[in-house]
Amino acid sequence: MGTIDIEDVVKVYDSEEGEITAVDGVSLSVEDGEFVTIVGPSGSGKSTLLRMIAGLESITGGTIAIDGDAINDVPPQHRGVAMVFQEYALYPHMNVRENMSYGLKLTTDLPDDEIAERVEETADMMGIEDLLEKKPSNLSGGQQQRVATGRAIVRDPKVFLFDEPLSNLDAKLRLHMRTELQRLQEDLGTTSVYVTHDQTEAMTMSDRIVILDGGEIQQVGTPEEVYANP
Ligand code: ADP
Ligand code: ADP
DSSP, rough: OEEEEEEEEEEEEEEETEEEEEEEEEEEETTTTTTTEEEEESSSSSHHHHHHHHSOOOEEEEEEEEEEEETTOGGGGGTTTEEOOOOOOTTTSSOOOHHHHHHHHOOOOOOOOHHHHHHHHHHOOOOOHHHHHTTGGGGHHHHHHHHHHHHHHHTSEEEEEEEEETTTTOOOHHHHHHHHHHHHHHHHHHHHEEEOOOOOHHHHHEEEEEEEEEEEEEEEEHHOOOOOHO
């Protein structure tokens, strides 16, 4: 299972210029297995909303629930979510195998041999089995993206959170990785929230698209609905 219920969620940042309301009363329910993309102009609150689901930002108001349980006060590693970042955010001093094992060692009491087995299975699935002993600095952008995705998959989360995971790749690789992510989504069927500013990604990957602007939802619908009535 992996439903997400976002109810009247608000995020206010305190900054030097005063308070910034980044997310201004967002309500949204994501079904189990659904792939939802969040699009909208820069500064519209996309990352902030995603980071609140992940537990990387506190929630100023409202509630976020996963499978019916409010997670506002649950630490990130216990929310059942795994996030893939634009900058990959791999641990530079760890090789690929260690990068992929680390989260499981930290948050589960699985025995080492089972962790090793899951890492190898996932590495096979992502086509990175030959990279397991390499450090991130020795990998290309596409390889790092694959490792970052593998690191999320290996944790078998209820929910995947993607923050513009393809925007650092060149056009050709972006297309390739998009197809790969779509295939994974079909295979795994894990609930996903995917932030992008790329209309093609939103069109081709989503069950539903959410358009954010000024921290508020402007429109929600299937790709056909959203792009037929812009
Ligand atoms: P998007 O992902 O759509 O580009 P963000 O969620 O990054 O939007 O930002 C939404 C608003 O919140 C912007 O006005 C941004 O400047 C502000 N913001 C984001 N992070 C912080 C922060 N850590 N401190 C203060 N303001 C922030
Ligand atoms: P994105 O649009 O992909 O979120 P940004 O460049 O807006 O990227 O933000 C990158 C980082 O800077 C994020 O961690 C965000 O929280 C932080 N940030 C964004 N806007 C502000 C701001 N006005 N003040 C402080 N931190 C900010």
